[in-house]
Amino acid sequence: xxxxxxxxxxxxxxxxxxxxxxxxxxxxxxxxxxxxxxxxxxxxxxxxxxxxxxxxxxxxxxxxxxxxxxxxxxxxxxxxxxxxxxxxxxxxxxxxxxxxxxxxxxxxxxxxxxxxxxxxxxxxxxxxxxxxxxxxxxxxxxxxxxxxxxxxxxxxxxxxxxxxxxxxxxxxxxxxxxxxxxxxxxxxxxxxxxxxxxxxxxxxxxxxxxxxxxxxxxxxxxxxxxxxxxxxxxxxxxxxxxxxxxxxxxxxxxxxxxxxxxxxxxxxxxxxxxxxxxxx
Amino acid sequence: xxxxxxxxxxxxxxxxxxxxxxxxxxxxxxxxxxxxxxxxxxxxxxxxxxxxxxxxxxxxxxxxxxxxxxxxxxxxxxxxxxxxxxxxxxxxxxxxxxxxxxxxxxxxxxxxxxxxxxxxxxxxxxxxxxxxxxxxxxxxxxxxxxxxxxxxxxxxxxxxxxxxxxxxxxxxxxxxxxxxxxxxxxxxxxxxxxxxxxxxxxxxxxxxxxxxxxxxxxxxxxxxxxxxxxxxxxxxxxxxxxxxxxxxxxxxxxxxxxxxxxxxxxxxxxxxxxxxxxxx
Numbered sequence: 100x101x102x103x104x105x106x107x108x109x110x111x112x113x114x115x116x117x118x119x120x121x122x123x124x125x126x127x128x129x130x131x132x133x134x135x136x137x138x139x140x141x142x143x144x145x146x147x148x149x150x151x152x153x154x155x156x157x158x159x160x161x162x163x164x165x166x167x168x169x170x171x172x173x174x175x176x177x178x179x180x181x182x183x184x185x186x187x188x189x190x191x192x193x194x195x196x197x198x199x200x201x202x203x204x205x206x207x208x209x210x211x212x213x214x215x216x217x218x219x220x221x222x223x224x225x226x227x228x229x230x231x232x233x234x235x236x237x238x239x240x241x242x243x244x245x246x247x248x249x250x251x252x253x254x255x256x257x258x259x260x261x262x263x264x265x266x267x268x269x270x271x272x273x274x275x276x277x278x279x280x281x282x283x284x285x286x287x288x289x290x291x292x293x294x295x296x297x298x299x300x301x302x303x304x305x306x307x308x309x310x311x312x313x314x315x316x317x318x319x320x321x322x323x324x325x326x327x328x329x330x331x332x333x334x335x336x337x338x339x340x341x342x343x344x345x346x347x348x349x350x351x352x353x354x355x356x357x358x359x360x361x362x363x364x365x366x367x368x369x370x371x372x373x374x375x376x377x378x379x
Numbered sequence: 380x381x382x383x384x385x386x387x388x389x390x391x392x393x394x395x396x397x398x399x400x401x402x403x404x405x406x407x408x409x410x411x412x413x414x415x416x417x418x419x420x421x422x423x424x425x426x427x428x429x430x431x432x433x434x435x436x437x438x439x440x441x442x443x444x445x446x447x448x449x450x451x452x453x454x455x456x457x458x459x460x461x462x463x464x465x466x467x468x469x470x471x472x473x474x475x476x477x478x479x480x481x482x483x484x485x486x487x488x489x490x491x492x493x494x495x496x497x498x499x500x501x502x503x504x505x506x507x508x509x510x511x512x513x514x515x516x517x518x519x520x521x522x523x524x525x526x527x528x529x530x531x532x533x534x535x536x537x538x539x540x541x542x543x544x545x546x547x548x549x550x551x552x553x554x555x556x557x558x559x560x561x562x563x564x565x566x567x568x569x570x571x572x573x574x575x576x577x578x579x580x581x582x583x584x585x586x587x588x589x590x591x592x593x594x595x596x597x598x599x600x601x602x603x604x605x606x607x608x609x610x611x612x613x614x615x616x617x618x619x620x621x622x623x624x625x626x627x628x629x630x631x632x633x634x635x636x637x638x639x640x641x642x643x644x645x646x647x648x649x650x651x652x653x654x655x656x657x658x659x
Contacts, residue, residue: 289560
C-alpha cells in the first residue's frame with residue numbers, strides 16, 4: 100500500500116487521512132463502474148463500504164447521478180452487493196426539485212425519462228427555465244432544440260438554465276461518454292446565458308451534503324474519480340480532495356494533472372478506507 | 380423604403396451603401412429560408428440577385444452551409460429560381476479540405492453524410508484532429524461520443540478541433556435549430572480545447588471571399604441575418620455589416636442588439652440591393 104502526503108503552510112508533512120471526521124464519496128467510478136448491462140462493483144468496494152458503515156466516521160455518497168431516482172439508485176447498488184439505502188445518497192434531483200419549489204419556477208425538463216416522476220409535483224406549463232440532467236441516449240437533436248427554443252424565447256437577462264451536474268464525461272461500461280455539462284455548454288453558447296450547476300461542484304450542493312454529515316467542512320474529505328469536479332471542486336470549498344485510480348481516472352492526464360493537485364491518490368476505495376480507518 | 384445611416388469619426392452622416400465596391404451575402408435567411416421540404420425563396424430575393432448580377436458590383440454568397448456540396452447548394456438555389464452557379468458560392472467545405480491537405484491532417488469527420496464525398500481525397504485513418512460540420516439530425520449521442528473520444532485520446536496540447544462555422548443557431552422551416560457552433564462548444568468543454576472555426580466569422584475565411592471579389596476589405600459590405608457572425612464578424616475585420624430583417628432576425632433582441640451596432644438595417648435583400656444600386 101502506498102501512502103501519499105501533502106504539505107500545508109503551517110504543518111510539516113501529514114497524510115491526507117489524518118483528522119478526517121466525515122467522508123463524501125463519488126459513486127460511479129469509485130463504488131462501481133456503470134455500463135449498458137448495469138455495470139459492476141469495483142473490487143474491494145463492497146467490503147470497504149461495509150467497514151466504513153460500521154466505523155465511527157460518517158459518510159454520504161455524493162453523486163451527480165441524474166438518470167434515475169435515489170431509491171432506484173440505492174436499489175441498483177444493493178443489487179451489486181452494497182449495503183446502501185436512499186438516506187446514504189445525496190444527489191441533484193431532490194435538490195433541484197426543492198430549488199424549483201422555492202423559486203416558484205416552471206421548468207422545461209431535458210432530463211432522463213426515468214426521473215420525470217420525481218418532478219411530478221412541479222408545473223411545467225409555460226416554462227420560465229430549463230432544467231437539464233444526464234439524458235445519455237435521450238440527448239437527441241430534437242430534444243436539444245426544444246430546450247434551446249424554450250430558452251431563446253425568454254428575454255436574454257431572464258434565461259435560466261440549470262444543469263444537474265457540470266460534469267464533462269464519465270465512464271459507461273468500457274466507453275467514456277459525454278456528460279450533461281457538455282450539453283449544457285452547447286445551450287449556454289447558443290443562448291448567451293450561464294448555466295447554474297445544481298450538483299457537484301456547486302457549493303450549495305456540497306454544503307447540503309456536509310450538513311447531512313454534521314461535521315465541519317475542513318474535517319471532510321471527498322474521494323472521487325473526477326479530478327475537476329470531485330477533487331478540485333471539494334478543495335475549492337475547503338475540503339480535502341482525494342483521487343482514486345479507478346473509473347475515468349487516466350494516469351497520463353490525471354497524475355500529475357495540469358491544474359489540480361489532489362491531497363492524495365489511492366489505488367481504489369478499499370485503499371482509501373484502509374488508510375482512513377487505520378489513521379483515525 | 381427606410382434608409383439607415385451610420386456616423387464615423389471623420390465623416391458626417393452617410394448611408395452604409397455609399398462607396399461599396401463588393402458585396403458578401405449570407406444565404407440562408409437572406410436569399411431563402413431553409414426547411415424540411417427544401418425551404419422557400421424570400422420575397423424579392425430572386426430578382427435582387429439578378430439585378431446584382433447584371434450590375435458592376437461583384438458579389439459572393441458567403442455561407443457556412445456544410446450539410447451539402449457547393450454544387451448541390453447551387454443546384455438547390457437554381458431550383459428556387461436563383462441565377463447562381465458554384466462559382467458564386469464561398470463555403471467552408473472546400474476551405475477545410477485545403478487546410479487538411481496543407482497541414483497533413485487526418486480528420487475524424489463529424490459531418491453531414493451528404494458532404495462525406497467532398498473529403499474522399501483525405502485519409503481518415505488514425506485521426507489526428509476532429510472536423511465538425513452542421514449535421515442537424517445526425518448530431519446523435521453516439522456520433523458526439525465518437526468525436527469526443529477521438530479528441531480525448533490525444534494529448535491535451537495536441538487536441539485539434541475544427542468547426543465549419545461557429546454559428547449558434549439558424550432557421551429551419553418555421554423552427555430555430557442549433558448550429559454546429561453549439562455542438563463544437565460541447566466538445567471544447569469536455570476536452571479542454573479550443574475550436575478553430577473554418578467559416579464565418581473566421582478572418583481567413585472572410586479573407587478568401589474578399590480575395591475572390593478582388594476589392595479592398597473596407598470597400599466591402601456583408602449582408603446577413605446573423606448579427607454576431609455575419610454583421611459583427613464582418614465589422615471586426617473592417618467591412619461594413621448590414622442586418623436584414625429576415626431569416627433568424629428577431630426584432631426584440633437584434634434591434635437594438637446589446638453588443639453589436641450594424642452599419643445599417645434593411646427589411647430584406649431586395650431593399651439592400653435597391654439601396655446599393657441607387658447609391659453606386
